[in-house]
Amino acid sequence: MIMEKEFTLPSPGHSLTPSVSEAQASNETKPVSIKKTKRKEIMLAYACLAPSLLIFGLFLFYPLLKSVYLSLFLTDPQGRVAEFVGMDNFREILTSEMFYKSFGNTLLFILLTVPTGIAAAVLLAALTHNKLKGMKVFRFIFSLPMAVSVGTGSMIWMILYHPTLGVLNYFLSLVGTQPIQWLTDPKWAMISIALMTVWMNLGFNYILMLSGMQGVSEDIYDSTKIDGSGPFRTFFRITMPLISPTLFFTSVVSVIGAFQAFGQINILTKGGPMNSTNVMVFNIYQDAFVNFRFGIGSAQALILFAIILLLTVFQFKFVEKKVHYQ
Amino acid sequence: MNMRLLPKSFVYIALLLGSLAVAFPLLYTLSTSLMSEAESAVYPPPLLPEAINLSNFAKVIDTIPVLTFIGNSLIVSIAIMLGQIVTASLAAYAFAFLRFPGKTLLFSLFLATMMIPWEVIMIPNYLTVKSLNWLDTYQGLIVPFLATAFGTFLLRQTFLQLPKELFEAARVDGCGHVRIFLKMVLPLSIPGIATLGVYSFLNNWNMYLWPLLTTNRVEMRTVQIGIGMLQFEEMNSWNLILSGVLLLLLPSLLLLALGLKPLVRGITAGALKG
Numbered sequence: 292m293i294m295e296k297e298f299t300l301p302s303p304g305h306s307l308t309p310s311v312s313e314a315q316a317s318n319e320t321k322p323v324s325i326k327k328t329k330r331k332e333i334m335l336a337y338a339c340l341a342p343s344l345l346i347f348g349l350f351l352f353y354p355l356l357k358s359v360y361l362s363l364f365l366t367d368p369q370g371r372v373a374e375f376v377g378m379d380n381f382r383e384i385l386t387s388e389m390f391y392k393s394f395g396n397t398l399l400f401i402l403l404t405v406p407t408g409i410a411a412a413v414l415l416a417a418l419t420h421n422k423l424k425g426m427k428v429f430r431f432i433f434s435l436p437m438a439v440s441v442g443t444g445s446m447i448w449m450i451l452y453h454p455t456l457g458v459l460n461y462f463l464s465l466v467g468t469q470p471i472q473w474l475t476d477p478k479w480a481m482i483s484i485a486l487m488t489v490w491m492n493l494g495f496n497y498i499l500m501l502s503g504m505q506g507v508s509e510d511i512y513d514s515t516k517i518d519g520s521g522p523f524r525t526f527f528r529i530t531m532p533l534i535s536p537t538l539f540f541t542s543v544v545s546v547i548g549a550f551q552a553f554g555q556i557n558i559l560t561k562g563g564p565m566n567s568t569n570v571m572v573f574n575i576y577q578d579a580f581v582n583f584r585f586g587i588g589s590a591q592a593l594i595l596f597a598i599i600l601l602l603t604v605f606q607f608k609f610v611e612k613k614v615h616y617q
Numbered sequence: 618m619n620m621r622l623l624p625k626s627f628v629y630i631a632l633l634l635g636s637l638a639v640a641f642p643l644l645y646t647l648s649t650s651l652m653s654e655a656e657s658a659v660y661p662p663p664l665l666p667e668a669i670n671l672s673n674f675a676k677v678i679d680t681i682p683v684l685t686f687i688g689n690s691l692i693v694s695i696a697i698m699l700g701q702i703v704t705a706s707l708a709a710y711a712f713a714f715l716r717f718p719g720k721t722l723l724f725s726l727f728l729a730t731m732m733i734p735w736e737v738i739m740i741p742n743y744l745t746v747k748s749l750n751w752l753d754t755y756q757g758l759i760v761p762f763l764a765t766a767f768g769t770f771l772l773r774q775t776f777l778q779l780p781k782e783l784f785e786a787a788r789v790d791g792c793g794h795v796r797i798f799l800k801m802v803l804p805l806s807i808p809g810i811a812t813l814g815v816y817s818f819l820n821n822w823n824m825y826l827w828p829l830l831t832t833n834r835v836e837m838r839t840v841q842i843g844i845g846m847l848q849f850e851e852m853n854s855w856n857l858i859l860s861g862v863l864l865l866l867l868p869s870l871l872l873l874a875l876g877l878k879p880l881v882r883g884i885t886a887g888a889l890k891g
Contacts, residue, residue: 329716335794336717339707343727346704346764351730354741361741370744415639418632423625432636434877435643438869440823442841443862446848447642450649450855458645458662493639502881551736554825558845572736572826579740580830589740596737603732 362590368583380590390591392566393574394598396481400570401549403485404492409541411489412496413534417526420504430501437494441554448487449474449559477567480560484568487555492548496541503537504530535614543606550599571595643866650674650860657856673860677847680857683864685836686843691868693758693828693839694821700759701817702810705768710798712769713776714784730766736826743830753837758828762821768813775809776802808879815876822869840865 362380364372384390415433419426439447451459452473460470473483507530515525531538553572556562562569562577569577575595579588645664649657650673652666677683711717712724742761751757779802787797803810828839835843844865847858 332715332794333717336711336715336720339711339715340723342704343708343764343769344723346761347726347730347766349745350742350761351733351738354738354745355733357741357744358738370740370747415635418628418635421628423628429632429636431874431877432640434873435640435870437819438866438873439643440841440869441825442823442844443866444642446844446858446862447646449848450858451642451645456658456660456662458664461661464661490639490642498877498881505881547734551734553736554841557825557829558848575736575740576826580743585740585744592737592740596734599734599737600732 358589358593361586362593364586366583366585370583370585376586380587381594383587384591384594389566389569389574393569393571396566396568397550397570399481400485400488400552401546403482404488404549404552405542405545407485408489408492408496408545409500409538411493412500412541413538415493415497416500416504417530420501433497434494436491437498439491439494441491442558444487444491445555445558448483448490448555452483452559474560475564477565480564480567484552484555484559487559488549488552491555492545496545499537499541500534503534506537507533532615536616539606539611539614542610543603546602546606547599550595646859646863646866649856650863652856654854654856657854670856673856674864677857677861677864681843681846681861682835683843683861686838686840687865687868689755689837689843690822690840692755693824694818696755696759697762697821698814698817700763701765701768702813704764705772705813706803706806706810708764708769709772709776710794710802712773714797714802715794727766727769739826739830746831752831753834755837757831758837758839761827765813765817768817771813772806772809775806779805811876811879815872815880818872819869 361372363375363377365374365376365380367373419429419433436444451457454460454470454472454475457473459473463470471479474480511529511533512525515529520528551572552570553576556568556570556573557576560568562573571591572595575588575591578584578591648665651669651671652663652673653668653670656663656666708727712720712727746752746757746761749757751760783801784797787801792800823841824839825841828842832838832842835846838846844862847861
């Protein structure tokens with residue numbers, strides 16, 4: 292307060308008021324010095340941003356720098372820095388088979404979950420984007436998986452996937468198919484994890500798609516009706532281009548999300564069988580929190596960060612050009 | 618497929634099949650959670666219980682501290698949600714209505730935080746929280762998440778859509794920023810704040826990796842970590858596991874039923890048109 296008073300200078304705005312002190316006494320009802328208001332506004336702005344910046348600083352930017360620091364060192368199990376090793380951690384990762392295996396697994400996981408997840412969400416959103424009766428109920432049902440977390444979802448699917456008593460294998464036996472070792476067969480484990488993940492993410496993707504479609508103006512549909520355009524043609528020629536911003540946004544978010552998948556893998560397969568579901572985040576978790584090699588873990592985390600960053604930049608630079616903004 | 622151009626019956630058949638597929642895991646959970654232990658262990662698995670059997674829920678609550686887990690998750694999720702609403706609305710007000718040097722730079726800094734996945738920085742954060750002696754505490758679970766770039770953008774967008782004339786009139790009347798913020802901007806932005814609230818709560822409720830790293834004591838576990846106990850304690854009685862799962866699902870199901878509308882509206886406004 293004292294500081295603010297010191298900086299108060301008479302200004303043209305004040306010629307109408309008898310004196311500066313009186314203007315202040317009447318508590319902001321009369322124009323005050325422009326400079327003072329400006330300074331006050333700046334202080335207020337920084338005060339408003341301070342809590343967010345403090346948290347971001349402590350738990351986002353500082354740890355990012357610390358990751359870089361840790362990645363250059365060997366650490367003891369307490370996380371204390373033991374020895375400077377320079378780029379050795381990175382060299383070790385980039386020559387280890389496990390790293391490439393987990394990278395490949397992550398890419399496979401993205402390929403299995405992102406396109407299928409988006410296609411399923413688009414289909415369901417298109418089915419419920421109309422004025423027929425009962426749509427509220429169907430919309431709620433399709434958003435339901437959003438309430439399912441990775442913990443509860445994994446427990447449910449663990450039981451569905453049970454090799455001998457599980458209901459999925461029972462359904463397969465009804466159509467005369469051999470039972471599948473969903474989580475213990477290296478050929479099937481990743482597919483099973485992906486199927487469960489697509490289901491778990493369906494609620495959010497569906498909501499995104501539905502709100503994208505609701506944003507398209509009704510007039511456009513009316514005019515296609517008059518033109519006699521069939522349902523499939525209308526969908527691929529009109530609806531898809533018009534919701535392309537939503538499609539783009541959802542794919543960017545889904546890819547980033549897929550890179551981060553961890554819970555379902557930790558609960559259902561622990562990265563196995565034969566490392567067939569060992570994705571990058573799981574590998575980092577193992578290195579850092581099971582083997583207590585924080586340096587190697589940090590180096591891997593930075594590599595993961597670089598990959599996500601590059602891929603996102605790529606998506607914005609090249610894919611977004613094909614997006615049709617209204 | 619512009620569905621209004623297809624025959625109604627076709628749309629309804631597709632919708633019913635789709636609902637069955639999407640809801641099946643949850644219906645199966647509900648059905649099994651009501652079965653007796655003998656029933657749930659039969660092969661082929663029965664799809665519906667013979668009689669409704671509510672004793673499973675009491676038994677689960679006796680076996681593992683379900684209510685403690687739910688309580689912990691509620692405390693953590695609500696605290697983060699409220700904290701995020703406060704920090705995000707303050708920051709959003711600054712970005713929407715105040716002029717200050719470095720605005721563009723700080724705004725891009727906020728934008729940049731969305732690019733940093735939590736997994737990338739979890740190791741140093743774990744070490745920080747450990748050095749603060751915050752392992753197995755509520756503050757360890759809450760404080761790192763008290764700021765949100767997504768929420769700031771969402772609320773900034775909401776604030777910018779409010780009628781400008783209103784604030785100009787208030788300024789002319791001598792209203793200060795604090796009063797405008799508390800008495801006008803916040804009340805008028807309740808829909809946007811509700812969106813952030815629902816979104817934030819569901820995210821916090823579903824958090825898995827961070828509570829896994831920072832809690833060890835059973836009393837501090839959240840729902841997502843605690844649920845793993847079912848896996849070991851009651852591996853052979855599916856009726857018990859799934860009634861536990863159902864209990865732990867209830868709060869978020871309830872919130873989804875109440876909050877679906879603001880969520881849909883807010884995601885459209887904030888994430889896509891932002």
